[in-house]
Amino acid sequence: MVNLSELQPLFPHPVDNLLRSLEQNRIQQAYLFHGPHLSDNTTLALTYSASLLCDSPSQGNHCGACQNCQLLLGHKHPDFFHILPNEKGTITIDMVRTHMQKLFLSSAQAKRKVFLLEGADTMNASAQNAILKALEEPPANTHFLLSIKQPRRLLITVRSRCQSIHVNASRATELKEWCTKQNLDEEVRSFIATLSANHIEQAEHLKEQGIESIFQQLKECLQPKDKNIFHTIADLATSRESFVLCLSLLEVMVRDEVARRFGAKQDALYTESTLIDCNLEISSLQNLIAALQKLRAYKNIALNRPMALESVLLDLSAAQSL
Numbered sequence: 001m002v003n004l005s006e007l008q009p010l011f012p013h014p015v016d017n018l019l020r021s022l023e024q025n026r027i028q029q030a031y032l033f034h035g036p037h038l039s040d041n042t043t044l045a046l047t048y049s050a051s052l053l054c055d056s057p058s059q060g061n062h063c064g065a066c067q068n069c070q071l072l073l074g075h076k077h078p079d080f081f082h083i084l085p086n087e088k089g090t091i092t093i094d095m096v097r098t099h100m101q102k103l104f105l106s107s108a109q110a111k112r113k114v115f116l117l118e119g120a121d122t123m124n125a126s127a128q129n130a131i132l133k134a135l136e137e138p139p140a141n142t143h144f145l146l147s148i149k150q151p152r153r154l155l156i157t158v159r160s161r162c163q164s165i166h167v168n169a170s171r172a173t174e175l176k177e178w179c180t181k182q183n184l185d186e187e188v189r190s191f192i193a194t195l196s197a198n199h200i201e202q203a204e205h206l207k208e209q210g211i212e213s214i215f216q217q218l219k220e221c222l223q224p225k226d227k228n229i230f231h232t233i234a235d236l237a238t239s240r241e242s243f244v245l246c247l248s249l250l251e252v253m254v255r256d257e258v259a260r261r262f263g264a265k266q267d268a269l270y271t272e273s274t275l276i277d278c279n280l281e282i283s284s285l286q287n288l289i290a291a292l293q294k295l296r297a298y299k300n301i302a303l304n305r306p307m308a309l310e311s312v313l314l315d316l317s318a319a320q321s322l
């Protein structure tokens, strides 16, 4: 079982919050773990439970070795109650009542008791009211973790008793996973990440626009003395969409080349690949960026797109062949 710190890269904001509360011993008695993926919410709630129950946590993380950790890992911890919806997909009032009877028993093993309600939004109003009493006056060292997709399905009275933990995965990580699922070429990924600012919807749009093939065509144009360059340019300039996308891709490439010339380290660059190994002066490259930006701004007015692209690409291509 992973610890909280290991989940930090995926859920930076909520994990930082939880670790801080553990280290400063400002632990609340009720939490609402909510976000678009129930499994993510539950994973985080479960990992937090381990930190709460562990005998010797280190900087907020459970140790994995003490008796409490072992019992939890073996699904046998007597002070940990994992409540899941029944086969009909609901947590019923009877289920809640049965568990609330255990509320005032002193903890058997750990210094705390933890109730994890997975899919707490499947409780109807009476079931929620049955738990409300416990949330209002929880016995000492007892914690409720509600894992839920739609907080709005909870009564306001229940919600207001819980500290909200918004389980939002890091956008960069989400986009990386999306790119892997789409089987996208490594080189194209960094351009998609840059142009979409890690927004998946925008990335989907770029894919629909054909960013992969446009990128390949641009690369061909940038080969020294590419004989087909005029054909390719005409093709790239056919639609306004692909024309604008070309300008954006070129801008990222040229910008990275300028940054490289200034000695920028890899992490300050948008892309990993060196596309332009050209002999243009920095000032010429900067002029190119300005020209690309101008063309993009003019995209809506009548413009000979192939000629506009030619002027930029021929400059770059010629600079490479020297």
Ligand SMILES: [Zn+2]
Binding pocket: 053, 054, 055, 056, 057, 062, 063, 064, 065, 066, 067, 068, 069
């Ligand atoms: Zn432990």
